[in-house]
Amino acid sequence: MATMHDVARLAQVSVSTVSYVLTGARPISQATRAKVLTAMAELDYQPNAMARGLASRRSRILGLLLPMDERGLGATETAFVTGAAAAASAVGYHLVLSPVGGGGDLDGLRRLASQRMFDGVVLMEVQLADERVTALQQAGVPLVLIGRTGDTDGLSYVDIDFAQTVREAVAHLVGLGHRQIVYVNHSAETLASGYGPALRTRDAFVTAMTGHGLEPVMIPAQDSAAGGRAALAAAFARTPDLTAVLAMNETAVFGILGELTARGLAVPDDVSVVSMVTSPQVAELATPALTTMTSPGSAMGRIAIEALVRHLDGAGDERHQQLLPCALEIRGSTAAPRSRHTDGG
Amino acid sequence: MATMHDVARLAQVSVSTVSYVLTGARPISQATRAKVLTAMAELDYQPNAMARGLASRRSRILGLLLPMDERGLGATETAFVTGAAAAASAVGYHLVLSPVGGGGDLDGLRRLASQRMFDGVVLMEVQLADERVTALQQAGVPLVLIGRTGDTDGLSYVDIDFAQTVREAVAHLVGLGHRQIVYVNHSAETLASGYGPALRTRDAFVTAMTGHGLEPVMIPAQDSAAGGRAALAAAFARTPDLTAVLAMNETAVFGILGELTARGLAVPDDVSVVSMVTSPQVAELATPALTTMTSPGSAMGRIAIEALVRHLDGAGDERHQQLLPCALEIRGSTAAPRSRHTDGG
DNA sequence: CCGCTTCGTCGAACCGCTTCGACGACTACC
DNA sequence: GGTAGTCGTCGAAGCGGTTCGACGAAGCGG
Secondary structure, eight states, X not given: OOOHHHHHHHHTSOHHHHHHHHHOSSOOOHHHHHHHHHHHHHHTOOOOHHHHHHHHTOOOEEEEEEEOSSSSOOHHHHHHHHHHHHHHHHTTOEEEEEEEOTTTOHHHHHHHHHTTOOSEEXXXXXXXXXXXXXXXXHTTOOEEEESOOSOOTTOOEEEEOHHHHHHHHHHHHHHHTOOOEEEEESOHHHHHTTOHHHHHHXXXXXXXXXXXXXXXXXXXXOSSHHHHHHHHHXXXXXXXXXXXXXXXXXXXXXXXXXXXXXXXXXXXXXXXEEEEEEOHHHHTTSSSOOEEEEOOHHHHHHHHHXXXXXXXXXXXXXXXXXXXXXXXXXXXXXXXXXXXSSSOO | OOOHXXXXXXXXXXXXXXXXXXXXXXXXXXXXXXXXHXXXXXXXXXXXXXXXXXXXXXXXXXXXXXXXSSSSOOHHXXXXXXHHHHHHHHTTOEEEEEEEOTTTOHXXXXXXXXXXXXXXXXXXXXXXXXXXXXXXXXXXXXXXXXXXXXOOTTOOEEEEOHHXXXXXXXXXXHHHTOOOEEEEESOHHHHHTTOHHXXXXXHHHHHHHHHTTOOOEEEEOOSSHHHHHHHHHHHHHHOTTOOEEEEOOHHHHHXXXXXXHHTTOOTTTTOEEEEEEEOHHHHTTXXXXXXXXXXXXXXXXXXXXXXXXXXXXXXXXXXXXXXXXXXXXXXXXXXXXOXXXXXXX
């Protein structure tokens, strides 16, 4: 491995000159620059990342903190992670995937932050009240959240615009003529734990339905196919003439579809289904393919990283707060309701 | 941020003594150790990762090189990545997710390797003939492959035992009484490009079927639901009385299921389906849930990292070569064939 | 009681880069 | 033509650790 000294010697200049050629921190004449560049090429020189990081106090490494308690990432999260990795790589940063124990491991987090390995971090799966955020802030690490806390004062975040997403989804169904729409949310425990997406979509659903003069019927469901089945059964018990299901639960939605088929109901002729915050790949797995509110997973990853890097490179300490809506993608699982009951109620 | 000097001053010892307390490279008396530890606690000292990396020439960072050309990772790859991240974190290493341009970007790879940022790397999606492997070897980076090249001499790798996996899958179907089994593989282009899993399962399928005295019928399919549909149509054209499908293509298998339903055929009563190298989460999305050869994604990630770290920490330069079979998990998509043709040919 | 190890600690030399102050050589302006 | 800036370059001092050689104090066999 050639070092800067080797390059300097070969080019007959000082080390600092080599450094300035590399960083552009000071002007260098064309002639000198050429000499140095030639020497670098000849020696196949690559700057040592650790040395650079130590001297400049910038590691050019970003941390992606993800909770590891869950049983694996969903398609949306995966898209987010790869989008973030690609974006980081594109701007010359490295991205460390750092699984952190869910919640309890605050000390571990602080230790991580104090090692000065990360120039900044992206924190995933933020809860409404999240002590990790304050821990990280106190450690002085530049921070971008995915999701957001209740109080976002002085914080940078990127999140899904759940209100807008739900509004559009409901508008789509109502526009098709649906009146009996049931919302299948995450489980009651998840709601109770303060999981932002579940709470925000719940509120948004109530608002949207009420706005259309309709009754907001909501059913919780476990994150599993069985949970979806059970939820659909519960939905029919409560609203026998439902014609549409809005689901917030990638896993449960397939159970819903299965249960629908088992009951001899066709999608979309008897019941329309919209799956929210869902990736196209998953949507295509169903037959018919699911109409979804497509999650901007990869874009969110990119935007989060770009915001973080902008904050690091630029001197400004502006906060980046952005909400991204999910895009309605109409596939085969939604249609006008078959006029079973023309006007009853 | 307190430094080692601060700790040394407070504990009234030299910096090197503090270092020895930390690394254990030399014996330190109980009394001194206690003084140092107390000082560290008082100052809330955390060693600087960059400085340590520079001085020790060990960054404690591992690279996970994944091709970024594809449209996102599947569930199996995701499990692999998270498994690797968890394993790295457990042994005190960091894991950098490094998307590298597929194939052509050899120079970028070399540059990456020369930066000495990674103590070692895990290379995913290895092709049968993969120049990235030699590039990395020449750069002198400790390396573990996921998948394997044609010639694995002197290389460490972890891969799926495709031969064993296919043998078990076929045995399962044959054991149920199936005789007309069609194998749906990846696309012809993928085969032609030298994609190991596709080639190895192809060969294994021929061997397994021939071993049972059966004819190995194989159909390629694009990696999409539509591809699965087309493949199934082709399969029926070629083998009208097929009773079982063995699929090597997580995406296509859902198209196959859809097409089966469209043709009025029930799973598993009319046609049994086994999906290979598939995660349980995906299996549960289908109705009925798919019988799979479950991919050991997370375990592979863990094993790869552990092998790499063992190689780094231990002095030994033994190679780690390991094949992991997929486990047969019987769910609802396989059953004995309905005796449509009792014995016909 | 002497010479030899072993133990515990220190000081100093790096690791390979960035960055600051200094300085000679020009250019520019009055 | 003297003074004041720029420009281009150099030397040296870090950045915060690790690690090696050295050395005094014990411990030990003869």
